[in-house]
Amino acid sequence: MPRNIEHSMYKFNPGVDDRENTALSGLEGKINKTERGEELAHQAGESIRLAREVESLGGAGEVSKFLRKAVVPKRLIAGALVGLLTLGAMDAGKYSAQASEREKSKNSHVHKPEKRLTGFDVGFKAPKIELVDAPDLDSDMTSISPIDSEEEKTDESLNFWSDRSGQAGDAVKNMRIEKNVKSSFENPFGSTTVSEAGEISHHPDRLPYAPDFVPEVNDADEAVTETVQHLNQAVEDFAEKNDVSPNDVVLSVKSISGIASFEDRAIGPQTGFSRENIELSKRRAELYEEKLSAVIDNINVGQVRVEAKAVGAGESIMFRGEDLSEKQAYELIGKTFGLDRYSQVDKLIRDYNDGKLKKLSKEKEMFLEELLNNNRGVRLSYELQVVPNHQSRQDADIGQQDNASHFSGGDEGKEYRPDVNFGMSIDTRNHTEKNVRPGLLSRLSGGIKKVFKITGPELSFKPVYKEAPVAGNQALEKNKSVAGAVAQEYFIRYKKEDEEGENIDSVGSGKKRNSGDPIILPPLLDDESPTLVESAPSVDVPKDLVEKPPKIQEEIPSGSKNEPFGPVVSGISTGRNTGRRGRTGGGGGGGGGGSGSSIEEGRGVWGSQRQSMRREKVYGKFEKMPRGFGEGAGVERPKKYARGPEGKLKIGPDGFEVPLDQHPQESPKRGLTDQKLAWRGNQKIHDQYVGRKRMTAQDRDDKPLRVGVGHQLLNERELAGEMRTEIGKHLNEKENRKFIERLEERDLRGLEADYRDIITQKSNSKKMIDESNGEEDVNDMAA
Amino acid sequence: MNDEKTSKKLVDFLVKELGSQKATIDFLVNFNRQLRDHLKNLKARSEKEDTKKAIIKIRSLIKNK
Secondary structure (H helix, E strand, O other): OOHHHOOOOOOOOOOOOHHHHHHHOOHHHHOOHHHHHHHHHHHHHHHHHHHHHHHHHHHHHHHHHHHHHOOOOHHHHHOOHHHHHHOOOOOOHHHHHHHHHHHHHHHHOOOOOOEEEEEEEEEOOOOEEEEEOOOOOOOOOOEEEEOOOHHHHOOOOOOOOOOOOHHHHHHHHOEEEEOOOOOOOOOOOOEEEEOOOOOEEEEOOOOOEOOOOOOOOOOHHHHHHHHHHHHHHHHHHHHHHHOOOHHHOOOEOOOOOHHHHHHHHHOHHHHOOOHHHHHHHHHHHHHHHHHHHHHHHHOOOOOEEEEOOOOOOOOOOEEEEOOOOHHHHHHHHHHHHOOOOHHHHHHHHHHHHOOOOOOOOHHHHHHHHHHHHHHOOOOOEEEEEEEEOOHHHHHHHHOOOOHHHHOOOOOHHHOOOOEOEEEEEEEEEOEOOOOEOOOHHHHOHHHOOOEEEEEOOOOEEEEEEEEOOOOHHHHHHHOHHHHHHHHHHHHHHHHHHHHOOOOEOOOOOOOEOOOOOEOOOOOOOOOOOOEEOOOOOOOOOOHHHOOOOOOOOOOOOOOOOOOOOOOOOOOOOOOOOOOOOOOOOOOOOOOOOOOOOOOOOOOOOOHHHHHHHHHHHHHOOEEEOOOOOOOOOOOEEEOOOOOOOOOOEEEOOOOEEEOOOOOHHHOOOOOOOHHHHHHHHHHHHHHHHHHHHHHHHOOOOOOOOOEEEOOEEEOHHHHHHHHHHHHHOOOOHHHHHHHHHHHHOOOOEOHHHHOHHHHHHHHHHHHHHHHHOOOOOHHHHOO | OHHHHHHHHHHHHHHHHHOOHHHHHHHHHHHHHHHHHHHHHHHHHHHHHHHHHHHHHHHHHHHHO
16 A cells, blocks of 8 residues: 555554554545445454454353443434344344434433532331231131032032043042132132033133142143043042052142142152153143232342243242342342331340341241351342142142142041142342252241241332532532531521620630630531431531530641542642652552552652543543644644533544544633643542542541531531631621632631631621511520 | 345345435445444454453462362
8 A cells, every 4th residue: 555645643554454444534535336345345344354253252141241331422322223224134123222222321421511420318117017817727718528428429519520430530430529618818820620510611700729820820720631641540540659549649739830739749750751741741830820920029128030940849830030139139128127227127136146136027027047057148039939739738838748648548548638728928048059048938837838928018228319419609508508507507606695795616616715726617527428308407506516626737748648649639730740659559549648548659740640541531632633633733632532511523534423522623621731621521520529528537436527408518618618608708808818718728727816806796687687576686696 | 045134135235325325325335444444343352251250270280270
């Protein structure tokens, strides 16, 4: 390639496909149409090939990831067509949603309002945990018992099994179905029953009981036929293998999908497991899914996923919740017990473990026990398990166990009491491969039947934001209602003391105050403790908060142990490179008073280097444009992925729009240097983070340093600002500036004496106003 | 064959959207470069994962011996 046609922006890259170099070099205009067509086809094919390769290596997720990161013209993203077409050879549909998501997120940082979290509006109602009463096993259930009398045996109305033949048919034929369902047990499954006359009916509000062959009324006939066939076969097989008479075989219907269970049990692992039976179980389980989904809605834990399984003995259809993390478990406990902080949950758990918890309802206690004993911090599975309701079903929880014992033969078999009753239970168990622990079910007598129904609204933490102060007085004006109240409080207190002729500190600690001692500002709350948002703002300053005077922070050399974030007042642009060198670098976070940090041990950071680091914090990496490229040549400018204030920048002749927002050259604030822009950005960061950390790092132990007034928090900075405003009203410009300087430098010594007149004057005028309004005591305002 | 069709469809669309063949070539070149970078990272990552797995396996073998 001739050198003279290389574009100045792009360097010829010998490592890249020649065609790419051609395209990059601006040669396109010179190649003919055929060549261009070929080039296009080649590049498009390459796109598809590469995309496929990405997909084959990392799956669809990887492609999505790429699409989210890729820099492409906005209009292509908007139509989601990069995904659709570039990856057209693949399943394009699934990318469209992702592309639109990406579009959203791409714009999300633009015009993002600056807000500061001031607290949480915690709104939740502890959900109700109910232990659903289990039906009385002895009286509420339907039973099937053998029909003894010949008379009954011939009664067609009882002979549901009349179409069966052979011994197995006889076994079930001579049974009396006794219905005695009195349970008020709420059963989301409902039940389908077969009357003595063979009529099939569905009872949505009734506990299912045997013979419950029919999961869906519509499918009743088919299900019954199918079931009976299997029953016959199963009984025959079992009797034959165990060398007993089919008449002595008790049908043990193990679960709500009882027939399937029966099959597994009768044919079971011991007697051989047929594929058909598994298939049947699966089908039956599927039929139940619909109704079971109603139950899922009642489970308020995690996301419930349906896992309809082939039914094994006692195992039934299983619904398993998502595994819960410790955090989720904590939240669940918090939700249940009406706690909104982790520390409170911690305490609850400690108290529970120490046996200190009293007056806990039985349900809650059991719930807690399950949660903590089985799952804390590990896994938490919530299962809805449908298990047979019979004493002999204790083994239901631990899987198949001693199957044959349930098929009583001989004498035992005379007292037929098939396991035909059902219950439901939500069982919390820890299912890991090695640790299948018996859950709640097995620990209860009867093997089943504690149903926790968890209902209630979700826990909601609604963050409350306050608009971040914009700058200077504008923001202070905004906050006047509250900040003003604090300042007022301060002045009124001061005045009172003044009137009484005592020279004590202004916030009522009662200590004598010498002239020249610092004025003690009202203390502030801990910076990091958000407050619950109350309805109406109050102007009260809590008395207990004003007793302890705050410690005036001394300046500590940066880089020291006590001041890891730099000195108290960090001059952003001092640019000094002296000062202590920290052992571990803070990466330019220091500032005035020396860098206090270094990138590497033993090496300082030069001013310009630090400046770059700060600028990168705001804008990302910068790169130097090469010589001779139009406007801004030779000037550093942000790289493509850089972020900054709003705006758009097009980079390169290909017209790529990048999420870079404002470039110095294109800025409406043209004329500002990079340094100044960076400084502005840095100042924001400083305000948001550094300032706050600074407040808490050393003063946390000596708190409070913040004061909470009503529903808002004021930090020291704002308070100082408010004072500035209040006193500033009485000063001329020059005086005001001096006053501000002193405030900002925390040079508070003698401040009181210097501005006493103003303060007194203000208080007097305030008093006059109040008196004219009929206020009895100005001090009441402070109370 | 299908690839050709897809490729043609893609080119048609892009030319329409971007206005010219030249812009399309630029776009595709750039896009492919990004894809290639991504692929490279992906491969590196996957190699790293494989190595990790292998190490775990070896460790467990040693432990079980």
